[in-house]
Amino acid sequence: MKSINKEYKEGDNFMIKKGIIITVVILMAACVFSACARKAKTPSAVTSIEQKENKGSQQESNSLTENTVQNVCIDYQIESYKNVQKFGYMLFAQHINDKNPVISPVSAYLALSMAGCGANGATKEEFYNVLGNDMLPLSDDMMNRLPTTGDWMNLSIANSAWIDNKFVADATWLGTVKSLMDAEVFQDELSTEQTMDKINRWINDKTNGLIDTMITQPLDIQTRLVLFNTVYFKGKWELPFESQNTRKEDFYIQKGQGTANQVEMMNLYLTELEYIANDCMEGVILPYQKNDINNDGTLAFIALKPTGEETIRDIYSKLTDEVISDLLAKGQTEIVNLKLPKFEVTFDKKLNESLINIGLTECFEEQKANFDQLGKTINNDTLYIDLVRQKAKIIVDEEGTEAAAATEVLMMDRGAMLISDPREVYFNEPFIYMIMDMQTDVPLFLGILDNPNTETK
Structure with a gap:
């Protein structure tokens, strides 16, 4: 062998x-x-x-x-x-x-x-x-x-x-x-x-x-x-990112250090999103558009990052199926300004x-x-x-549909009326991401993004 x-x-x-x-x-x-x-x-x-x-x-x-x-x-x-x-x-x-x-x-x-x-x-x-x-x-x-x-x-x-x-x-x-x-x-x-x-x-x-x-x-x-x-x-995203809001911004490769790469950063402004957090990490849930509006099944992109001085590897060491289920169960809808890099x-x-x-x-x-x-x-x-x-x-990018884009505009308008100080969730440092089956809490895909500018093999 x-x-x-x-x-x-x-x-x-x-x-x-x-x-x-x-x-x-x-x-x-x-x-x-x-x-x-x-x-x-x-x-x-x-x-x-x-x-x-x-x-x-x-x-x-x-x-x-x-x-x-x-x-x-x-x-x-x-x-x-x-x-x-x-x-x-x-x-x-x-x-x-x-x-x-x-x-x-x-x-x-x-x-x-x-x-x-x-x-x-x-x-x-x-x-x-x-x-x-x-x-x-x-x-x-x-x-x-x-x-x-x-x-x-x-x-x-x-x-x-x-x-x-x-x-x-x-x-x-x-x-x-x-x-x-x-x-x-x-x-x-x-x-x-x-x-x-x-x-x-x-x-x-x-x-x-x-x-x-x-x-x-x-x-x-x-x-x-x-x-x-x-x-x-x-x-398609259920809430697509507008391409005109994507711009070059800093992504900090190592937490706590000043070195940053310029990456294509997507932005959502004043948008109703499900925010999740515990004592050491925070994140958002971005749902995907369903083919059948009568289908209760939901798939979502979940992004998580540290809230303190710990690295993303430190955070992952604390992740278990129980921790993820608890995070998802305690999620709350909030008005969010979101930054998420495009990456491949x-x-x-x-x-x-x-x-x-x-x-x-x-x-x-x-x-x-x-x-x-x-x-x-x-x-x-x-x-x-x-x-x-x-x-x-x-491949993660802004791709969406007209129907989903209309939904985003409506939410942005509602958010502007509901809150003047939105929560800022910026994924401008290494983060954990998952494609999650929200019915079963099973991660279909699971990854860590260290550098959006590197296509690793």
Whole structure:
């Protein structure tokens, strides 16, 4: 097994020896997404790569037959999302010292759940300890609630499994990932340039062209299984920033020091916003426009900064799911003058060591990993996870709609009448931000902005 301490670099090939590769790809374009339900799907047969691209062809393919995929249904009632919340905060804490870090806890959770439902024995127990023994109900619920398409936002989540011809996937596992996670499943020889191109085209399509190349060399000849999760979203602020109010202003890179960078700073004036605070931090909640005005689901951008002399890393060390829930519960509507920088961040990281540090260890060990519920190779070789990688891109700007802009004007007018001394909340220093599902307090995306002028990779 390769050393987990080797840092991933842009353009590195996915190399694996008799193992599993799990790759998580997250793309955020603009700043918004919402929730809606989807209809349950009946799983179809596993598709060969050629069959997928040549529908209607009479050419014999190496895809599995319809009868080899079992439809999987589970009955459940979600009582708590704490396992997703805790997983997200623990995982992000492993990258707290990176520059401009951002991760998607939800995307990592979904990708790992695809692998976890094929684990057995002590390996399965580790997945339960880290993700919770309700990882399948939670994954199914998120796949049902989150995707949406409409005038204000588009959010798509896609999963896929790429299976080598020398691996025979378990029918129950296939049915689980297809029924509960809508995974597309392909089977072919994985170590060819043709397969590399097909994978890159699949990712390019699912991310709307924002990631056009993920793999730069053919996979190793002993690669047996590759799992992908992609998230793409684009949407509108409910209260958009007026572009004429964006100007060059100071952003202080280090708290308490005079050095500042000039950044594009967006401004909202005399606007009704939900203000949140406790004894060491303060922030605001910026809601996103919903596609369905009758949908109670709400997604919001949350920004937090220190109120005292502590650094943003000090503040994050105090964040837990309970602290966030308490902050949100005590939020109050106030008239606010807000400054928020425009920024674009790309974050591309290998997560193996981070996951080992929070309790997933055996799955990375060639001699200990137990994934016998995934299936078996023709030589009965043992599978283990060789790589978990996540790539995220976030773009935050003024983008909005006419309807939302009209709402902002009305609020500005009301604010001017209600209060003459608005609260000033200026994010002109490093701050924590989240894209939050306000129904469940689950952070869909979680990051720290250290420097708006740096596109970190």
